[in-house]
Amino acid sequence: MANDGLSAGAAARRLGVAVTTLRTWHQRYGLGPSRHEPGHHRRYTLEDMGRLQVMQRLTAQGVAPAEAAAWARRSPDVASPSSTTSSPSSAASSSAASSSAPPSPSPAPPCEASADSLESSSGVLERSSGTLAGSSGSLEGSSGSLAGAPGSFAGSSAPAGGGQTIALGPRADPAARGLARAAMRLDGPAMRFILDGAIAGRGVIATWEQLIMPVLIGVGERYEATARFVEVEHLLSRSVTEALSGVPRPPWEIAPRALLAAADEEQHTLPLEALAAALAESGVPSRLLGARVPSQALLDAVERTGPAVVVLWSQLRSTGDVAQLERLLALPHPPLVLAAAGPGWPAPDLPPEVTVFRGLADAVRIVAAASR
Template sequence: MTTSGLSAGAAARRLGVAVTTLRTWHQRYGLGPSRHEPGHHRRYTVEDMVRLQVMQRLTAQGVAPAEAAAWARRSPGTTGADPSAAHAGADGILGADGVPVATDGNPAGGGQVIALGARADPAARGLARAAMRLDGPSMRHILALAVEGRGVISAWEEVMMPVLIGIGQRYEATARFVEVEHLLSRSVTEALSTVPRPPREIAPRALLAAADEEQHTLPLEALAAALAEAGVASQLLGARVPPRALLDAVDRTGPSVVVLWSQVPATGDVSQLERLLALPHPPIVVGAAGPGWPTADLPPSATPLGNLTDAVRVVAAACS
């Protein structure tokens, strides 16, 4: 930034928000440009930009704009800052990244909340609140920050999974919020798909598929993204793969490892695994992933996969 500060357009571009948003934050919440030279438009200083970044982060986490602006105006390093103030939210809860965290009891989202527990990650709380508001842009923002900042495995386990499990419980208790579940699933899919895949010269040796009639695919999408991050190429067939189609795909591509996902017991028919293992040239590893498989009745040569980290390790080893 030059010593003379940034114009509104340049500040908006740097933050990735619309100029009209900056104008609103200026007019309604007093977060305007402070440098003034006679005969020129006001410019945003470094301190102004810090305030705007705090505002942007908190609103993306679901904090109400007026409250977010109050925190932004008091951010450390800005005029009138009270450094201790930035370490506790209005309700006294401190986020892991040092920003105040709105509690689940806050009425935002019409009083409808996804319960995450007291120790939930601030980003998960923000995601849950944005999900209940059906606020897709904020969900995308939070998820993108999580994936870029923490990597796929942590983003999945600390941010995405708790909210998915929470909305599942909400659905179970109320038979409502399918719209939230759908938008959340879509946003998770989009965030995971942005992780760059290995170059096309690396032939995928891992085949990932959901079991017959199995509609849940997000954990496999997380696996594909985490593998890509580790430089391992994979192919994901997607939801509801009939056994015959899976066998044909294995026959045609000869993968070293197949991971078959079953989320619900209705799709955890072990004959799908047995048929893969009985092929003349079976994959080195046939992974049974997901809570739908009957653990005690798995074929002895199938490899049970219990979490994302283990799955990445097993698949990467089989592909190396």
């Protein structure tokens, strides 16, 4: 950093936050630029940037902004701003953490979404009767609307309407609250910071259940109540996709024996991305074909690769055509496990040979066992 400090715009770019966020931190919490020359705008010094780094990391971990700012102001020795991209597991710079920064918040009990859930609706997850499965016990949800059915998140204690916040319920994980705040301010770098740290520290399944699902459900409820914040859901979903894709994959020499695909005309794939990442974390490679896989293309892929497991996702009832599954079962060499995942499938009409999952952990266990 130059001796004369950084402008607000340069400081915001260095930290990966919006300039309006810096202004808010300055006006509300006194974390503003300290270098001043007559006739010029104030500029952020090295010490200012270090304090902002502490503020950023603590709020990302779920510490209330006022409390985080108090700790940041008490940090006399702060790390260089070049360390803002260091390991997500640290709550603040190493020098500040020893005496000035509070300990990382302890994980709260998971939000009261299903403990084993893997459902999505336009990228927004929904709750169904306290389980992912509804009546069938599968990887299925409830309505398949954009936002989640009204009252679908029983853990919410605040009304869904009004305001600029995402209601997560009193038992929400602190990191989920930080993710929700970052989502509402469209702070992509902060969302990645939180998600990457959670995946590294907790693993994919816990991050999915404790952070990603509750926040996506909350965004869905906000949309249901206000018909707004689609942009929040889009950026959040993109951040989740990027974080999940960052999970290291098994060595390429290991041939994938699991094939994951969305049903014909089905565009929602976020739960499949979570499954692929969780499998990779367990050392199990997979092929993820993505959205809108035509039935014939899926048959061709299965015949060409001979997978032991095929997971076919349907979010909407319009895409849950059981004939797609029957064609796979009729192949000369059908997969060992064929799973119909998602709320779009009509559970009573599924062939008895089709497998259903009870959640992400159950899906990983079954797919991994069949793939080895």
